[in-house]
Structure formats: structure tokens, C-alpha cells
Amino acid sequence: MVRPPKLLIAVLLACALGARGAAAAPAEGSTPPYEGDLMKIAELLGALHYLRPLCGAAGEAQRWRTEMQTLMDAEQPSDARKGKLVAAFNAGYSSYATVYRTCTPAAAMAVQRQMEEGAKLSHDIVVRFGGN
Template identity: 45%
Template sequence: MEKRKPAIGKAARAGVIALAAALVPALAPVSGPATAQTLPTAPPYEREMHRLAEILGAVHYLRQLCDADEGQTWRTMMQQLIDAENPSTERRAKLVDSFNRGYRGFEQTYHTCTETAVWVINNYMAEGAEIAQRIATRYGQ
């Protein structure tokens, strides 16, 4: 069976990318380096960031599997979010783990592009856009 490109609207993909791009500056740190007295705890949107990281990992794998020809778009987007967030080493490792968990979870079960894979892509992109919008709206600067 040949791989086929997912039937995902350009608007949905553009929406996710635009929201993530808006999220990056919203997460940019506003203060100087942390001191022992100002070491940050996890932000209130931490769970949402981990879910977004998982989604980006899953979409990165599935879009490649379905011949979307996007290169490293989703991995780059994850890196931009991490760079904007500027997390501690421990938080960064956890975000990377979430991305990798999303990627590997689908890598283990999907070896060809199927209608279900396309369905997952579409749903994950919608969920990712909602999460990015929610974070940017609630916590953006």
C-alpha cells in the first residue's frame, strides 16, 4: 500500500503554526536570571505544555509517515517553545521527554499512513491549537 498525504486543511496547519508562533513570545521571560531566592516553580500551565509537547512529537512522527514533506517543522516548533520558555535543566528534560513520548508512542504502532493516522493528526492539531491559544490567552504577556 502506498503512503498517502493526509487530507488536512491548510487552514488547520496554518492555525497551529500561527498559534504556536504567538505562544513563543508570550512565554518569553521578562526578568533577569533566577537567583536562589527567585528560583521559579513550575508555571501554572505546566501540564498543558507537556500535553502540547506530546502532541508536537506525535504530529512530527505522523506527518513524516504520511509524506507531508515538512522536514523538521514540528521539532523546530518544539525547540522554539523550549527556547522561549527558557526552563530549568530539569523542566527542559521533562518537556523533551514529553515530545519524545508522543513521537515514540506512534512510532511503535503506526508503520504506514492510515485513515486513523490522518484522523489523529487532524484531532491533535486541533487540540494543540486549543492548548496554545489557552496558554497564550491566560498567561501571555
């Protein structure tokens, strides 16, 4: 199973891309070429915000929301993009909250998939759009 620190590192790398890419940022009102991946990461963070504490990671009650805020701080999105990122996070959270009330084997497997996908997406963003 992929452990939370690996995704944390991947998310921080994506955040570094946002901070480092400020000079090469798209013009106001446009979206970066990694927008779809970023929205998926936001959705994954929302899912983890619900699932990780449900599956016994009680110490992570606010961790994934904090990671989302770190991502938003690095991206410094316009109000419209911020709204979309928040909506993606909330969709990830609610999609699992409506299905799981306890940590089942399927919920634990979903956590593993979310972690792996988040790490891959974050890595791909940095590799493709990280510049130097």
C-alpha cells in the same frame, strides 16, 4: 481539517507568551501555572513530528522538531524542565511510532486531532496567562 500553519501560529503565540512573560516568570525551580498544558503541547509536537511526514507531508521532516526548539528557546526552561519537555516530545513521537507504520485513515485522523488540540491549548495559554 486544521492545517499546519494554524498550529504554527498558535505555537508561536505560546512562545511569545514565554518571551513576554519573562518578567513575570516563576521563581527558579518552580513551574509556571501552564506547565501541564505546555507538556501536552510538547507531546503533540512529538506526535506531529512522526505523523505528518508519515501521512505525506514530506516537507515537514524537521518542522515539528524545529517548533519544539522554538518553544524551548522561548521558555528558557531549567535543565529539569527541559528534560521533562524533551521526554514529553519523545513520548508523543514514540507513542505513534509503535502503532503506525503507514498512513492509515486513523493516523490521518490523529493528525487532525493533534493539530486541533495543539491550537486550542496554545490559544488557552495565551488567553489565560498572556497578561495585557
